[in-house]
Amino acid sequence: MRRGPARPGRRARLAAALAAASLLATGCTTGIRNHDDTVMPTTAGAQSTSLVTSAPLETATAGQTIPVYWLGHSDSSVYLYREFLASPTTDEPIVASLEAMMTRSPKDPDYFSVWKKPSRLGASISAKNVITVDVSSDAFSQTVDAGIAQRAVAQLVYTATAAAAMAGLINPDSTPQVSVLVDGHTGYKAFGQVSLDNPQTRDPSLLAPVWIIDPGNDSTYHALPLKVDGQGISPTGSLTWSLAKVVDGKAGRVQQTGTVKIPKGPDQFGPFSFNLVPPLGTYEISVFITDPSAPGGKVGVDSKVVTLAGPSPTPARK
Structure with a gap:
């Protein structure tokens, strides 16, 4: 998104x-x-x-x-x-x-x-x-x-x-x-x-300058860490990510944020990957290029909504 x-x-x-x-x-x-x-x-x-x-x-x-x-x-x-x-x-x-x-x-x-x-x-x-x-x-x-x-x-x-x-x-x-x-x-x-x-x-x-490949939008996971994979490009070789709790279908306050490097380096389009270990719940994961010319500026934002539901129930033995 x-x-x-x-x-x-x-x-x-x-x-x-x-x-x-x-x-x-x-x-x-x-x-x-x-x-x-x-x-x-x-x-x-x-x-x-x-x-x-x-x-x-x-x-x-x-x-x-x-x-x-x-x-x-x-x-x-x-x-x-x-x-x-x-x-x-x-x-x-x-x-x-x-x-x-x-x-x-x-x-x-x-x-x-x-x-x-x-x-x-x-x-x-x-x-x-x-x-x-x-x-x-x-x-x-x-x-x-x-x-x-x-x-x-x-x-x-x-x-x-x-x-x-x-x-x-x-x-x-x-x-x-x-x-x-x-x-x-x-x-x-x-x-x-x-x-x-x-x-x-x-x-x-x-091509989009940033996009999240995995997890897919509206997907549910039953194990941590949650691995985020995507592709992107940045003048600095780094992208910024944020994690916001979703309440009543809307993304709320950002709870976690960080950066991830693109291994190919500055101005090189390539894959990125990082892990998240948040509490169970539904979140909006966003990845973007930080715009140094504007405080809080974001370029090429891509976001996905994902639900962390905990371990799947173990089937009862017959």
């Missing part, structure tokens, strides 16, 4: 996300909550101001999840954030991830997507590391501005390359490209804004 322009409360956002999920059968877009999700903030142009300058591929894994990138507001821009969703057992991995991106709802209600359910979707990979995605034009029927359209296309590129990389379908030593066909043809203007003339690669400037 991010802290940027004034946004609805978490309960309202969660209710909206659940309501949107019920529209799956009709093919409506699942991630849009309000007008803010179809336009870039008025204080920002179409270009991102992210500190991220490289976008490493995911590593191959045999896990039962698929990667999906979503859009999310942060500060005065919109960035890409990744989640892992349960994997369908029958679909080809790239198609499965893209279909989830276009039809399913994010686990974190602060994420969103402007894609709509396509009537047709396919994908293939060439020997030259080019992923070709062929999608029907109805996937682009949401009305958005140029900034959101640019990010939605990047969302597809990131999701397709992540799925291919995790499935071991591409050569990780060369940069994968994604060619997008619409109804079998090149040159379509996505969302009426972005021309799909040439193969595209990952644009690192659109």
Whole structure:
């Protein structure tokens, strides 16, 4: 969850996300909550101001999840954030991830997507590391501005390359490209804004400067310590974290705070990890870049709500 322009409360956002999920059968877009999700903030142009300058591929894994990138507001821009969703057992991995991106709802209600359910979707990979995605034009029927359209296309590129990389379908030593066909043809203007003339690669400037990968939002844990993993970048090579107790669905007073180093160092996008041992309860974990130019200033805030419920009950012996 991010802290940027004034946004609805978490309960309202969660209710909206659940309501949107019920529209799956009709093919409506699942991630849009309000007008803010179809336009870039008025204080920002179409270009991102992210500190991220490289976008490493995911590593191959045999896990039962698929990667999906979503859009999310942060500060005065919109960035890409990744989640892992349960994997369908029958679909080809790239198609499965893209279909989830276009039809399913994010686990974190602060994420969103402007894609709509396509009537047709396919994908293939060439020997030259080019992923070709062929999608029907109805996937682009949401009305958005140029900034959101640019990010939605990047969302597809990131999701397709992540799925291919995790499935071991591409050569990780060369940069994968994604060619997008619409109804079998090149040159379509996505969302009426972005021309799909040439193969595209990952644009690192659109990655969120900070995001929490684990724990997932609204997850419950039965053992301590609670391990927090994520990715981020900072001019100092350190990020700040805070832990606030959640009462009646709202984050209250910050109870713990600290810093965590990004092992790759200053101005290098990379993983971070730290452990927490708070009392049992429900908390909002936030990680962000401290803004030295403003007292208490925070940049790129990402937050997750997690419940620490103590040990699971031991099953009774028969």
